[in-house]
Amino acid sequence: MSHASSPTPLRSKASGPLSGTIRVPGDKSISHRALMFGALAVGRTTVSGLLESEDVLATADAMRAVGAVIDKHEDGSYTIDGIGLGSLLEPESVIDFGNAGTGVRLTMGIFGTHDIAATFVGDASLSKRPMGRVLDPLREMGTSVIARDGDRLPASIRGAKQPLPMTYRVPMASAQVKSAVLLAGLNAPGETTVIEPIPTRDHTEKMLAGFGADITVKKNEAGERVITLKGQPELKPQDLEVPCDPSSAAFPIVAALIVPGSDITVENVLLNEHRTGLITTLIEMGGDIEISNRRVSGGEEIGDIRIKASKLKGITVPADRAPSMIDEYPVLAVAAAFAKGDTFMPGLDELRVKESDRLAAVARGLEANGIPCKETEDTLTVTGAANDIGGGIVATHLDHRIAMSFLILGLASHKPVTVDDGAVIATSFPTFASLFSGLGGVVETADGEPE
Numbered sequence: 032m033s034h035a036s037s038p039t040p041l042r043s044k045a046s047g048p049l050s051g052t053i054r055v056p057g058d059k060s061i062s063h064r065a066l067m068f069g070a071l072a073v074g075r076t077t078v079s080g081l082l083e084s085e086d087v088l089a090t091a092d093a094m095r096a097v098g099a100v101i102d103k104h105e106d107g108s109y110t111i112d113g114i115g116l117g118s119l120l121e122p123e124s125v126i127d128f129g130n131a132g133t134g135v136r137l138t139m140g141i142f143g144t145h146d147i148a149a150t151f152v153g154d155a156s157l158s159k160r161p162m163g164r165v166l167d168p169l170r171e172m173g174t175s176v177i178a179r180d181g182d183r184l185p186a187s188i189r190g191a192k193q194p195l196p197m198t199y200r201v202p203m204a205s206a207q208v209k210s211a212v213l214l215a216g217l218n219a220p221g222e223t224t225v226i227e228p229i230p231t232r233d234h235t236e237k238m239l240a241g242f243g244a245d246i247t248v249k250k251n252e253a254g255e256r257v258i259t260l261k262g263q264p265e266l267k268p269q270d271l272e273v274p275c276d277p278s279s280a281a282f283p284i285v286a287a288l289i290v291p292g293s294d295i296t297v298e299n300v301l302l303n304e305h306r307t308g309l310i311t312t313l314i315e316m317g318g319d320i321e322i323s324n325r326r327v328s329g330g331e332e333i334g335d336i337r338i339k340a341s342k343l344k345g346i347t348v349p350a351d352r353a354p355s356m357i358d359e360y361p362v363l364a365v366a367a368a369f370a371k372g373d374t375f376m377p378g379l380d381e382l383r384v385k386e387s388d389r390l391a392a393v394a395r396g397l398e399a400n401g402i403p404c405k406e407t408e409d410t411l412t413v414t415g416a417a418n419d420i421g422g423g424i425v426a427t428h429l430d431h432r433i434a435m436s437f438l439i440l441g442l443a444s445h446k447p448v449t450v451d452d453g454a455v456i457a458t459s460f461p462t463f464a465s466l467f468s469g470l471g472g473v474v475e476t477a478d479g480e481p482e
C-alpha cells in the first residue's frame with residue numbers, strides 16, 4: 032500500500048493562542064495488537080476507539096488475509112471474528128504493509144510459527160528498514176526466510192511446521208522485536224522466554240494476558256525483565272476500548288507549550304509508564320502540564336492532560352528514558368527550539384532506523400529553519416530561542432512524525448514552515464490538520480487552502 036494520495040506539501044504558520052478540549056485518535060500500538068490478538072482468538076472480539084490510520088488498516092487487511100473477519104459497525108466499533116491460533120489460512124496474495132513497521136514485524140512473528148507461506152512488501156521507507164532483528168530469532172524457531180539483501184523487504188517466509196520455543200535476549204531496546212518473538216512463541220509448544228535488558232512498552236504482555244495467555248513477567252538478578260509465555264493457549268475474545276495515543280497527543284502538547292497564550296486539554300490519553308517519557312521531560316523543562324482524572328481502563332492508566340504555554344529551559348534528557356519516548360524525539364526537538372539554552376538528547380541510536388533516519392531528518396529540518404543543532408552518531412543537541420526562525424522546507428522522507436513535528440514548529444515560528452509531504456501523516460494521525468484548525472492553528476496546503 033502506498034500512501035493514499037501523492038505527496039502533498041503542507042505548511043503551518045504563526046497561530047493565535049491554541050485553546051479547546053480535544054481527543055486524539057486511538058493508540059497505534061494497542062490498535063495493531065487488538066486486531067492481531069482478536070484474529071488469533073476463537074470467537075468475536077469487539078474494539079472501540081480503534082485508530083483508523085493507514086498503518087492499522089494494513090494490519091486489518093493482513094489479518095483478513097489469513098482468515099479473520101473484520102467489520103466496522105455503525106457506532107464506529109470494530110468486530111474481529113478470530114480464526115484461532117494454529118488455524119491461520121495461507122494468504123492468497125502479497126501482504127502490503129505500506130509504512131507500518133509494527134504491523135509487519137509483529138505479523139512476521141505470528142506467521143513465522145504457522146505452517147503457511149507469506150510474502151511481505153512495504154513502501155520505500157519500510158523497504159529500507161532492518162527486518163533481520165525479527166527474522167533472526169524466527170529462523171532459530173524454524174521459520175524459513177528469503178529476503179532482499181540485508182534482510183530488507185520484500186521478504187517471503189515459510190512458517191515452521193514444527194516450531195521450536197526459544198529463550199531470546201533482545202539485543203536492542205525494541206518492543207517490536209520482543210513482541211515478534213513472543214507472538215511466534217504463541218504457536219510453539221513449551222515455553223518461550225524473552226529477556227529484556229532495557230524495558231520497552233509492554234502492551235503485548237498486558238494484552239496477551241487479557242486474552243487469556245499464560246504469561247509471566249519477572250525480574251532476574253541483573254534486574255532485567257524476563258517474560259515467559261506458555262505456547263499454544265486458546266486465546267479468548269475480548270471487549271477492548273483503545274485509549275488515545277500519547278505519541279499523537281505529543282503534538283498538541285508541544286504546540287500548546289510553544290504557542291504563546293495557549294491553554295488546551297487533551298482527554299483520555301494512555302499514561303502507560305513506558306509511554307510517558309515526553310511528559311516527564313517537558314515538565315522538567317518547565318512546561319505547565321497537569322494531569323487529572325487519572326483512571327484505569329482495560330488494564331491501562333489513562334488521564335486528561337491540561338497544557339498551558341510555558342517558558343521552557345534546555346535540559347539533558349537521560350539516555351535511559353529513550354525507550355519511553357522513542358517516537359517523541361522529533362517533537363521534543365521542536366520544543367527544545369523554543370527553550371532557553373541547550374537541550375542534550377543522548378541514547379538515540381534507534382532513531383536511525385525508524386520510518387526515516389530520524390536523527391538526521393530532525394537535524395536537517397531544524398537547520399533549514401535557522402535553529403542551531405549538533406548531531407552525532409547517537410545524540411542531538413538543540414540550541415533554543417533563536418530569533419527569526421522558520422521559512423524552511425523540510426524533507427519528510429515518508430516519515431509521518433517528521434511531517435507533524437515540523438508543522439508544529441511553524442505554529443510558533445516567525446516565518447511559515449513547509450513540509451514536502453503531508454500525505455504521510457495518514458499513517459498514524461489522519462485527523463491531524465483538522466484537529467489543529469479546531470484549536471486555532473493554521474495548517475494549510477502550499478497554495479493557502481486549509482488542509
Ligand code: S3P
Binds near residue numbers: 208
Ligand atoms: C512500537 C514499538 C516502537 C515504536 C513504534 C511502535 C510497538 O518501535 O517506535 O512506533 O508498537 O511495539 P521499536 O520496537 O522499533 O522501538
